[in-house]
Amino acid sequence: MAPTALADVADDHTLGQHLESISDAIDDVNSIKYDTKSKFDAAKDKATFRQYEDACDRVRNFYREQHAKQTVAYNLAARARFYSASRTRPRMTIWQAMEKLDTLVDESDPDTSLSQIEHLLQSAEAIRRDGKPRWMQVTGLIHDLGKLMLFDPALGTQGQWDVVGDTFPVGLAFDRRIIYPDTFAANPDTRDPVYASPLGIYHAGCGLDNVMLSWGHDEYLYHVVKDQSTLPDEALAMIRYHSFYPWHREGAYRELMADKDHAMLQAVQAFNPYDLYSKSDDVPRVEDLKPYYMGLIDKFFPQGELAW
Numbered sequence: 523m524a525p526t527a528l529a530d531v532a533d534d535h536t537l538g539q540h541l542e543s544i545s546d547a548i549d550d551v552n553s554i555k556y557d558t559k560s561k562f563d564a565a566k567d568k569a570t571f572r573q574y575e576d577a578c579d580r581v582r583n584f585y586r587e588q589h590a591k592q593t594v595a596y597n598l599a600a601r602a603r604f605y606s607a608s609r610t611r612p613r614m615t616i617w618q619a620m621e622k623l624d625t626l627v628d629e630s631d632p633d634t635s636l637s638q639i640e641h642l643l644q645s646a647e648a649i650r651r652d653g654k655p656r657w658m659q660v661t662g663l664i665h666d667l668g669k670l671m672l673f674d675p676a677l678g679t680q681g682q683w684d685v686v687g688d689t690f691p692v693g694l695a696f697d698r699r700i701i702y703p704d705t706f707a708a709n710p711d712t713r714d715p716v717y718a719s720p721l722g723i724y725h726a727g728c729g730l731d732n733v734m735l736s737w738g739h740d741e742y743l744y745h746v747v748k749d750q751s752t753l754p755d756e757a758l759a760m761i762r763y764h765s766f767y768p769w770h771r772e773g774a775y776r777e778l779m780a781d782k783d784h785a786m787l788q789a790v791q792a793f794n795p796y797d798l799y800s801k802s803d804d805v806p807r808v809e810d811l812k813p814y815y816m817g818l819i820d821k822f823f824p825q826g827e828l829a830w
């Protein structure tokens with residue numbers, strides 16, 4: 523057994539590193555694209571812009587695949603696998619999940635990129651420094667743990683395109699405000715008379731709780747924690763919608779919102795800077811911070827182990 527297990531771990535490392543590389547490029551595009559105020563007027567202008575263009579090439583190829591493959595059929599199948607009675611759900615505490623993600627997605631170049639656990643702690647620490655509530659701090663701490671989906675074979679995760687990247691609803695016409703909207707031409711749902719219609723399978727004001735968002739680490743973690751924590755709805759929204767840029771940044775899909783979703787939108791918009799822009803802060807000292815965050819984890823995940 524041992525050699526197989528070791529080989530699996532090596533494969534997981536490779537998977538994890540590829541995932542992290544494209545995930546960083548996506549964040550670069552999201553943070554640089556919209557940051558018109560401060561990023562382009564300093565001495566690092568050119569370097570930043572070159573980094574943006576490089577990231578764009580890779581990110582465009584990534585979205586070409588994602589936008590072709592995120593169909594209604596794929597999304598139904600992914601949820602069926604998640605809820606399947608025959609899937610043995612891995613059991614882990616939050617901290618174990620953080621450590622597992624960190625070992626699976628370890629960085630080859632620690633000078634330029636943060637490890638997963640460092641990104642999570644930085645987000646949480648920035649939220650804490652700003653005096654935000656403890657439920658929001660713990661949300662920052664866990665928001666990317668859904669990336670562990672890549673390493674549970676029973677979930678049938680295909681690759682990076684169904685783990686990371688901006689998210690969007692399926693089952694209605696793809697909005698032009700989604701990044702690289704032309705790449706949806708290869709998605710068969712664009713030729714389905716219902717799925718390609720303005721409201722598709724939904725009705726106006728149906729509420730985002732009733733909308734199927736493209737399957738990825740946000741949606742997966744939301745399904746994991748919604749019944750296994752004492753987190754408020756705002757926290758669940760920050761988890762579920764943190765990559766839903768066409769909605770929280772571009773203003774699309776307002777017609778699907780129910781009353782509740784306006785408060786959720788504010789929460790997600792308040793959370794976004796802590797995800798995107800905390801990456802340049804000081805590298806957190808994991809062992810120093812662990813006791814504080816273990817206390818928060820106990821409060822919001824009182825049962826300890828979660829089924830993933």
Ligand SMILES: [Fe+2]
Nearest residue numbers: 665666764765
């Ligand atoms: Fe994320």
Ligand SMILES: [Fe+2]
Nearest residue numbers: 641665666797
């Ligand atoms: Fe993140």
